[in-house]
Amino acid sequence: MARAMVLLWACYSALLTGTCVNGLGVNWGTQTSTPLDPKYVVQMLKDNKINKVKLFDSDHWTVHQFAGTGIEVMLGIPNLNLKKFSKDYDAVQDYVKENVSDHLRDHGGVKIKYIAVGNEPFLKAYKGEYEKTIFPALKNVQKALNEAGLGNKIKATIPQNADVYNSGTAGPSAGNFRPEIRDLMVKISRFLDENNCPFIVNIYPFLSLYENEDFPIEFAFFDGGGQGVQDRNIHYTNMLDANLDTLTYSLKKAGANKVKIIVGEIGWPTDGNQHANAKMARRFYNGLLKKLASNKGTPLHPGYIEVYLFSLTDENQKSVAPGYFERHWGIFRYDGQPKFPIDFSGQGNEKMPVGAKNVTYLSHQWCVLNDDVKNMSKVRVTLDYACSLGDCTSLSYGSSCNRLSERMNASYAFNMYYQMNEQSVEACDFNGVAKITNRNYSTQECLFPVEIMSAAGKNLAGTSVLVGLLSLLALS
Ligand SMILES: *[C@@H]1O[C@H](CO)[C@@H](O)[C@H](O)[C@H]1NC(C)=O
């Protein structure tokens, strides 16, 4: 009772100061050369009053850091595990014991509420690879949770990409699951409904704009500009509402009427494309967070919407197959420092969020092109190599470093490779055309980063990149 009073008061006083964001969540992915220490991430979430986090795996050490924090955690089971989890129930039980139950007892307990089984398994790029395993895996996970006595508290679900359903040009009321996967989506939706599990969908107005030049840009934002979409007697002014209501119609047609919808990912990238920059991201989040704080919901679902922003930090090792912007979804940079003002409370205040504290950087040094190199054709080969293993997405058209000179281009590529290899001396050779310098080569628009110190023993990715380069040089 006393505890409940304290909690109520905490929330009430937070409301007065405008910080009680109604259950705002954020995704934290770690496909980066040096992930931030989970301890710092926990602090960062607390400092910014974000009380839910969605992870892409169930790494024990990471999850453990959330014990006793009160931050709600959504665990992830990668697609790679779906095959095993679809047919090996013992393995699923082991997973639930080791990665779920054990954490509930750990130092005040980790507040685990959802298990995301797979991630966007019906992406067209996977060509149906997970269609046979995803539903059995989902059922096995919920069954194992039930048998462990956790089924009422912890729910399994599947984060879906939004193109599992569509409505053509007719508007949300014509919404339905894609014909090729409809039967399976109907079964999954009904299972979620019957077991009180939520339906999670990832919605990206940015991708609609990226994929379709004719997409009405105003519809991606929340300022009410542009024509919008008229559907019978409802007028939609933004894509999020239209998309969520398309899903609601699809679920209705599937006979899954009361399933709760959660937005598992939504955000705007800041680099790697002409529409990806801090200004547009700021506009998007400002509109989104105000909308969420107002609890207006959508025309079909007035009220609170549970949302996980994508993403907390940049990830410089994500595949660029979807586009160069893919590594720049972070609200914060790779080092946990803010990029633009954002008010997580949805009050629209112009303030920078609180960055990660206690982050340690490697030495303030950079790897750049040697001044005495004159023959650039020699440089181009090494530049291409550095870019194939490092991260040159910020050099691409429309990006923050696209206007560098050819020499600076090479320096940028060399530095990214060098930093991602933890400033190893061998990683700044490039057949003798590169050198290490204490001079900061960053320009006003283009940051030449300095890598952060890895949390003990966690960074093995960089090493394998370096081994790759050494063996290539040995061959040439
Ligand atoms: C950050 O450093 C300060 C001062 O050394 C320390 O008190 C604090 O606990 C540290 N925070 C984290 C999250 O490690």
Ligand SMILES: *[C@@H]1O[C@H](CO)[C@@H](O)[C@H](O)[C@H]1NC(C)=O
């Ligand atoms: C627990 O999760 C981690 C990280 O996702 C995974 O490597 C490990 O295999 C899982 N444990 C079991 C028993 O499945």
Ligand SMILES: *[C@@H]1O[C@H](CO)[C@@H](O)[C@H](O)[C@H]1NC(C)=O
């Ligand atoms: C520049 O380097 C390329 C490739 O190593 C070589 O073929 C070319 O002859 C060089 N040009 C000059 C002017 O040295």
Ligand SMILES: *[C@@H]1O[C@H](CO)[C@@H](O)[C@H](O)[C@H]1NC(C)=O
């Ligand atoms: C620098 O590299 C980018 C990406 O490869 C390219 O688009 C641009 O034209 C280059 N700039 C110069 C001056 O070579």
Ligand SMILES: *[C@@H]1O[C@H](CO)[C@@H](O)[C@H](O)[C@H]1NC(C)=O
């Ligand atoms: C390098 O310069 C950039 C741009 O002025 C700055 O943001 C960055 O903090 C500097 N890096 C270091 C390590 O001093």
